[in-house]
Amino acid sequence: xxxxxxxxxxxxxxxxxxxxxxxxxxxxxxxxxxxxxxxxxxxxxxxxxxxxxxxxxxxxxxxxxxxxxxxxxxxxxxxxxxxxxxxxxxxxxxxxxxxxxxxxxxxxxxxxxxxxxxxxxxxxxxxxxxxxxxxxxxxxxxxxxxxxxxxxxxxxxxxxxxxxxxxxxxxxxxxxxxxxxxxxxxxxxxxxxxxxxxxxxxxxxxxxxxxxxxxxxxxxxxxxxxxxxxxxxxxxxxxxxxxxxxxxxxxxxxxxxxxxxxxxxxxxxxxxxxxxxxxxxxxxxxxxxxxxxxxxxxxxxxxxxxxxxxxxxxxxxxxxxxxxxxxxxxxxxxxxxxxxxxxxxxxxxxxxxxxxxxxxxxxxxxxxxxxxxxxxxxxxxxxxxxxxxxxxxxxxxx
Numbered sequence: 519x520x521x522x523x524x525x526x527x528x529x530x531x532x533x534x535x536x537x538x539x540x541x542x543x544x545x546x547x548x549x550x551x552x553x554x555x556x557x558x559x560x561x562x563x564x565x566x567x568x569x570x571x572x573x574x575x576x577x578x579x580x581x582x583x584x585x586x587x588x589x590x591x592x593x594x595x596x597x598x599x600x601x602x603x604x605x606x607x608x609x610x611x612x613x614x615x616x617x618x619x620x621x622x623x624x625x626x627x628x629x630x631x632x633x634x635x636x637x638x639x640x641x642x643x644x645x646x647x648x649x650x651x652x653x654x655x656x657x658x659x660x661x662x663x664x665x666x667x668x669x670x671x672x673x674x675x676x677x678x679x680x681x682x683x684x685x686x687x688x689x690x691x692x693x694x695x696x697x698x699x700x701x702x703x704x705x706x707x708x709x710x711x712x713x714x715x716x717x718x719x720x721x722x723x724x725x726x727x728x729x730x731x732x733x734x735x736x737x738x739x740x741x742x743x744x745x746x747x748x749x750x751x752x753x754x755x756x757x758x759x760x761x762x763x764x765x766x767x768x769x770x771x772x773x774x775x776x777x778x779x780x781x782x783x784x785x786x787x788x789x790x791x792x793x794x795x796x797x798x799x800x801x802x803x804x805x806x807x808x809x810x811x812x813x814x815x816x817x818x819x820x821x822x823x824x825x826x827x828x829x830x831x832x833x834x835x836x837x838x839x840x841x842x843x844x845x846x847x848x849x850x851x852x853x854x855x856x857x858x859x860x861x862x863x864x865x866x867x868x869x870x871x872x873x874x875x876x877x878x879x880x881x882x883x884x885x886x887x888x889x890x891x892x893x894x895x896x897x898x899x900x901x902x903x904x905x906x907x908x909x910x911x912x913x914x915x916x
Contacts (some may be wrong), residue, residue: 520814582621587684595691603656607684609695609716614638618717623681624699624712625706625773626661629721631913640720641858643746643885645775653668657773659885661723661909664771665739667708667899677703679710680772686703694831719916724908725864727899735899740869740891741909742771743860748853749884750832751875757847759828761868763838764894765821768871769887777873777883832886836876839893843868846910849886853879859914864907865890 582605587598599606605621616638618628630638644659669675679701689695699712711726727734747753768776825840846861862868869889877883890909899905 523876540788579806583610591684591687592689594689595695596687596697604901607697609697609714609717611693611695611718612691613718615716615718615913616736617714617721619697619699619714621656621684621694621699621733622681623773624663624679625657626714626721626723627657627711628660629911631719631721631915633913633915639854639856639915641913643775645882658775659773661740661741661743661911662773663710663712663723663725664742664769664773665710665737667703667727667735667830669731669733669735671731673734675703675708675731675753677708678739682712685711689715708735719913721911722908727897727905729899729901729903732901733776734901737897737899737905738892740769740771740889740893741865741871741907742769742774742887742889743909743911744775744885744887745849745860745911746885747849747851749875749877749879750872750886752851752853753832753872753886754850754852755832755847755870755886756850757828757844758825758830758840761825761840761843763823763825763840765823766837766839766893768837769869769889769891769893774887775873775882775885777877833875834870834872835876836870836872838870839891840868840870841866841894846912849888857914859910859912860888861910861912862890862908863910864890864905865909866895867893869893 580582582600584598584600584605587605591598595610597608597610599608604623607619607621607628609617610621614632616628616630617626621625626642627644629641631641633639642660644657647656663679663793666677666678668677682699682701684697685700686698687696688698694715694717696716697714699714700709701712702709707730709728709730711728713722713724714728715722715724723741725741727737768774770776802905845863846859848857848859850857867885867890869891871887873883873885890907897905897907
């Protein structure tokens with residue numbers, strides 16, 4: 519096992535922090551090179567429909583000029599393709615590693631990692647199903663961001679970064695490629711950057727939350743990653759022994775894959791697994807009226823525990839938030855003879871969900887969901903401040 523951990527920090531590891539671009543975007547929308555290009559008769563524009571979760575409001579996304587993206591960002595190992603009503607951004611390295619992200623949803627749908635035997639292996643689990651009433655297909659799984667930002671000041675904020683735009687592309691296919699996405703609220707006072715970095719054996723998602731307001735913000739949510747496995751019965755979580763946890767219902771985000779027997783559906787009004795009272799009880803002053811009832815309910819429905827197995831088999835259905843997990847641990851799939859090292863920076867909590875093994879091998883529910891999260895305790899983003907958090911998916915099998 520020491521050999522697996524030894525490669526977590528390879529000598530050529532590049533931390534996915536922002537790199538100053540030589541391009542100036544001060545007066546240009548990232549999808550439009552100029553007014554002339556916007557009005558050109560040959561310009562290819564796409565307007566994205568709202569995703570299938572009707573209960574969650576989305577701003578109207580901007581049109582995407584795929585031809586411009588190709589001409590502006592070519593030469594970095596990145597290509598662009600419009601499929602149906604989506605723009606697909608593909609990142610490819612010379613060693614064969616590939617990653618795909620969709621716009622405007624910002625969902626990472628694929629990470630194909632190079633293996634020691636020379637082939638590629640898909641590490642993410644994605645499900646595609648028919649849309650309602652003949653609408654576009656619904657894509658779930660992969661890696662997505664499910665966060666909610668709120669404040670209590672007079673001009674209270676309640677916003678989620680659901681629509682993403684491409685800001686920049688950096689790097690080269692020989693070493694690493696970096697794609698920077700951005701989402702901001704309608705007032706422009708809150709900005710979230712998602713800096714996706716593909717290296718030869720690592721896929722990193724760095725999140726940068728910027729608060730330009732003069733009052734603090736609360737950040738709740740999780741990076742939600744569906745790792746594909748043969749079956750949870752053949753899958754183990756290595757390295758979590760003595761980690762404290764809370765058992766909670768499965769986290770429900772826009773792109774979550776949740777088995778029907780879990781009792782949680784997209785009609786559920788909240789984007790997270792907690793009731794309003796539970797969320798408010800963690801938000802400090804002025805929210806104490808619900809504390810007694812919440813604590814009583816948590817004793818009955820939120821059992822706490824300590825992980826007693828360093829090689830935990832994920833056979834049984836499980837949904838937990840670990841509060842003292844190590845910064846890196848391993849998901850080992852003996853069925854596919856593959857492993858993934860999951861590492862986090864900034865986030866204090868780790869969310870893990872196993873749908874259990876009562877499902878078809880290599881089927882829709884053959885995955886393990888992990889998330890670097892702030893679900894039990896919100897992250898406080900101070901006035902005029904910036905907070906960073908990162909997830910690394912490391913392929914130790916190269």
